[in-house]
Amino acid sequence: MKILVFAKICLAWNFLHITDIHWDPLYTDSNLANDYCHSSLFDNHYKGVKPYFGKIGSECDSPTPLVNSTFSFIAGLNQSIKAVFLTGDLARHDRDSSIPRTSGEISDQIKTVINQISGSTNALLLPTIGNWDTYQIGYTFQRDYSRLFDIWKVLWSETQQGQIFPTFMAGGYYSLDVKSVTVLSVNTIDWFIDNKVLGDCHSNFEMSSHPGDIQFKWLHDTLASLKANNKSAVLIGHTYKSEPLYKSKCLATFTNIIGSFSNLIISQYYGHVNLDVTYLVTKKDKYEIIPLRKQELLKSTKIKNIVGQFFTGPSIIPFSNPSFRLGTIKGHKLVKHVQYYADLDELNNNHKDGLPIASDQFYSPTCDTSEAYQLKSLDPKWWKVFLDTVHDQIEQYGYSAFLDTYRACEHSQKIPPEENEKSKLVFSADTLWAIIIVTSIIFLACVVVTYEYGRNLENQSYSPIPESPED
Numbered sequence: 001m002k003i004l005v006f007a008k009i010c011l012a013w014n015f016l017h018i019t020d021i022h023w024d025p026l027y028t029d030s031n032l033a034n035d036y037c038h039s040s041l042f043d044n045h046y047k048g049v050k051p052y053f054g055k056i057g058s059e060c061d062s063p064t065p066l067v068n069s070t071f072s073f074i075a076g077l078n079q080s081i082k083a084v085f086l087t088g089d090l091a092r093h094d095r096d097s098s099i100p101r102t103s104g105e106i107s108d109q110i111k112t113v114i115n116q117i118s119g120s121t122n123a124l125l126l127p128t129i130g131n132w133d134t135y136q137i138g139y140t141f142q143r144d145y146s147r148l149f150d151i152w153k154v155l156w157s158e159t160q161q162g163q164i165f166p167t168f169m170a171g172g173y174y175s176l177d178v179k180s181v182t183v184l185s186v187n188t189i190d191w192f193i194d195n196k197v198l199g200d201c202h203s204n205f206e207m208s209s210h211p212g213d214i215q216f217k218w219l220h221d222t223l224a225s226l227k228a229n230n231k232s233a234v235l236i237g238h239t240y241k242s243e244p245l246y247k248s249k250c251l252a253t254f255t256n257i258i259g260s261f262s263n264l265i266i267s268q269y270y271g272h273v274n275l276d277v278t279y280l281v282t283k284k285d286k287y288e289i290i291p292l293r294k295q296e297l298l299k300s301t302k303i304k305n306i307v308g309q310f311f312t313g314p315s316i317i318p319f320s321n322p323s324f325r326l327g328t329i330k331g332h333k334l335v336k337h338v339q340y341y342a343d344l345d346e347l348n349n350n351h352k353d354g355l356p357i358a359s360d361q362f363y364s365p366t367c368d369t370s371e372a373y374q375l376k377s378l379d380p381k382w383w384k385v386f387l388d389t390v391h392d393q394i395e396q397y398g399y400s401a402f403l404d405t406y407r408a409c410e411h412s413q414k415i416p417p418e419e420n421e422k423s424k425l426v427f428s429a430d431t432l433w434a435i436i437i438v439t440s441i442i443f444l445a446c447v448v449v450t451y452e453y454g455r456n457l458e459n460q461s462y463s464p465i466p467e468s469p470e471d
């Protein structure tokens, strides 16, 4: 028993944070594709190589070859992974009005992705609800919970299902133990600014029947009981951003709860924004959540009283290069992050040239926080050391290469293009012929119909034209 407790506290273990897969089975890399990489009559005239593995910085979702290669890579990762935090949005966007998403399609996409992930790893999978994983975009409802539970339950043992079921069916959130920590999967959609069904939270969550406040009560009580048992927590959810993505009172309560339990929350992971951003939780008169951003990094070096940290993840959908993160936890400490990214330009080029792409080379590791930032661990103390170092470096060398490292990590090694290449509507030769033929047929049909109509009229006797009632 003693040895078991010791092992729990002292052995390091790895997890993955994967977010915003947005698998689109309708994706095509054909030139006859629209802005969403769906089939179209119009020729899009890609300037470069066909985007077989995805089109960076576009409105297009993730093609099947990208999703498959991602899971093949994960299956071949030589690291032992104990948990996967899957922070939402597995299904495709509903952006293309020419092919609206159907409800059955959403289930199918979520189910396919879930089955693929669980086939690629023995790790415990912990999903959260994304705003595109629901029946109606931007809000969750009872039927979402039962549908998602039915799809997700293959990921868990019967005991785990029993533990997750009551709170998930009540509000789309749950907690589960993984190794040395308890993971709390929160339903951010209840606090989400785009949620048109729910209003803002109450200023006192304990007095309120707003679903978001009921969830806050669960969050507060769960953290309080973990604290009483000397346990640590990791929070995972879908949306977070510094320009608030939560309604204002919901945000205030959220900030206050995670602030006041920050000494046991070792880290938090969110998706939605498709960017790797670090947030520091600070305490002055009240708690605050401050992003570390390149353009504010010098200002950020003045951040004081750091009590906590959390992160949004780079996405699989090619906003920048597809990317996910591997983290290491030892006991009650977050040791480090390593980012894995796929160089889409190179991969698409290799595919064009018919070069073989080894599944274990699809992604490359980079931005190891213990090397790139020299952080011995990821916690408030080391962030302070990091900020002091950045401050000194800027004083000494001006805006140095250090910031470029930071920026490159934030964007998965690929800064999105300043201006997305505008797709021009140009007809290809084939489309032009199709249009000429179709137009000719319609024209001929019209001639025939008009002729027949004229002959009919001639054969009819005249009837008086009815008077218009307005006159």
Ligand SMILES: *[C@@H]1O[C@H](CO)[C@@H](O)[C@H](O)[C@H]1NC(C)=O
Residues within 6 Å of the ligand: 064, 065, 068, 116
């Ligand atoms: C992707 O993987 C699925 C499931 O393993 C398989 O059925 C499908 O044929 C694969 N598609 C491609 C394009 O590799």
Ligand SMILES: *[C@@H]1O[C@H](CO)[C@@H](O)[C@H](O)[C@H]1NC(C)=O
Residues within 6 Å of the ligand: 228, 229, 230
């Ligand atoms: C929690 O830790 C404190 C101090 O280390 C100790 O006194 C207390 O007994 C522990 N509580 C539990 C439930 O293990």
Ligand SMILES: *[C@@H]1O[C@H](CO)[C@@H](O)[C@H](O)[C@H]1NC(C)=O
Residues within 6 Å of the ligand: 076, 077, 078, 360, 361
């Ligand atoms: C995992 O290990 C095998 C055998 O040593 C190696 O061939 C493969 O490239 C490794 N995979 C990754 C992703 O590094």
